[in-house]
Amino acid sequence: MSESQTPLFACSGVRVWVGEKEIVKGVDLAVPPGQVHAIMGPNGSGKSTLAAALMGHPAYTLEGRVFLDGEEITELSPDEKARKGLFLAFQYPVAVPGVTVASFLRAAVTAVRGREVSVRDFRKELLVRMEELEMDAAFASRYLNDGFSGGEKKRLEVLQLRMLQPRFALLDETDSGLDIDALKVVAGGINAAVADGTGVLLVTHYQRLLNYVRPDVVHVFMDGRIARSGGPELALELEARGYDWVAPAAPAGGA
């Protein structure tokens, strides 16, 4: 960690279990303000588990410490973390039939901002954000992720990112299932959030999204650990050579 600057988001010695099985085996991360970090890794390496566990998924047991803006948030519930400014864009967003996108978002915005937003102001803000993401206004009255295509779900995740304006966002495979036009729109939303001061940790299998959202640091994730970290060029190397050449990191000793 830099001594001159508190990282916006950091975790140390993070291990994650599902039942008896250890999936994440010791991760340290520090993302300074204004930076975008990417975690790349093969399927099954545990990167999505890491993202969900950092947000506080109840099915995972997390050991280690998690900080946001220098404040420890390890023990907080998912909703407390969200209200502190942490955000997770889901790889598989969940459908909630009968609840419209608009009413869900208004409830979320109210909870995260800690104050009522008038229906009129909310509506206005929502329409602006939806337009940025090239979403039809009718989208707001559909039921949350109910019967949405893969691309629609991802777009909605980014709409939530824009509406909630978190301090730090974990984006889990937000690029998967998107055609190239949709990918550009989604990337535009992420870049706009970064420009507004949101720190980002991108979790992705492919380098594709990194053509549009430029990371400051790339971490290669193998078998539950960060095997190697580097600049954006690392992503290109992975794209060209695959993951096999990166040796898994030695087991974390005495963390």
Place this chain on the structure above:
Amino acid sequence: MSAPHPLADLGQDYVERYGFHDPEQAVFKAPKGLSHEVVEMISRIKNEPEWMRAFRHKALDIFLAKPMPTWGNTEMLESINFDEITYYLRSTEKSGRSWDEVPENIKRTFDRLGIPEAERKFLAGVTAQYESEVVYHSVKEELTRQGVIFLDMDSGLREHPDIVKRFFGTVIPPADNKFAALNSAVWSGGSFIYVPPHTEVAIPLQAYFRINAENMGQFERTLIIADEGSKVHYIEGCTAPVYSSNSLHAAVVELVALKNARIRYTTIQNWSTNVYNLVTKRAVAHEGATVEWVDGNLGSRLTMKYPAVILKGERAHGEVLSIAFAGPGQHQDAGAKMIHLAPNTTSQITSKSISKDGGRATYRGLVKVRKGAKGCKTTVECDALLIGDNARTDTYPTMEVDEDEVRVEHEARVSKLGDEQLFYLRSRGLSEDAARLMIVNGFIEPFVKELPMEYAVELNRLIALEMEGSVG
């Protein structure tokens, strides 16, 4: 209208046989327990015509002879003590309860639902009248102008004996089931509505407007007749908990939709959790007519209720849209029946239930298509949501289809209010309770959107109260 009721000459000799005593005696409250004397007394106090008196006595015989149902929650049914129930209470007696006798939890719920003072006392049975006279007055003028009759059942019988006699007990005869027989013997209150041909009643008729405590009675009896080409929407009950110190509610509701008529009957019931709510609701839909039951069941200890539509005329259409909420210790045994007697009749059943923390919800349904009823279509959709570990749901969908040229669809889903949904909503800042509530509100949305605005708002508030403090 002129044909004598088939039961008219039965039971003439009850006074002699059972030695009924002095009619002059001013009795307002029946003694506990059920007997021909009690039935005789009710009929006399109401000064009813002979045919109704006979109808009641005959019904009592049927009630006494019929065994308890051997299906449903028989254990709970067997625990009803018929001797401990007061079968008739004049409304002046009803207002005798003091506010202090109303249980604290009911008062608290009134508070949190924001029920106005006057209305609370009415709902709790402290006062007989709910002061909505001003509203009622303008409604009444409009109805009178249209020739619509909207009275309590007792007044209906007094003022329109011909219509009542023609239809009363024709859709649900006393012998239909034990509780229909009980109601037929001791009924009091309920609504009587007649809509003349080609008349549309613009606003929903609500029992509220009738400002009569008896519409909250235990053995209410409702009869609605929509004449040819007419249209009416009736709303029964309210979302506020109805406190009743008597534990049995056995209502009978009969609807008759004549040719091309349309009836929608909306119920929101929220009985206190000591009540056994055993209600028979049935409609006859003649040629081209539509009947819709919108039925919401909260509260009560045990509810057994299966709104039915007999599709008697060609192209008749029936719908049941229901929700049931079963909390700890409650059993909601609800469903629907569609009887297709004529060709090209259509029906749709949508049943949603929520069982929470030990609550139990049962869907029990029957779709019957008679031989020769060609071209019928029916859709049944059951959707159950389980919350907490001990919640239970069962589905008993019965299909008796005796005709080949029909289309029958059935779909049943059970889902558990899931960790993934909760985590998703909580990751957006919603507390666990708020997230649960949002999921449940979403689940019942197809029902809520069919309700008039003020009922929808109240129902959502009520569900919020029911969900409060639930543990996963």
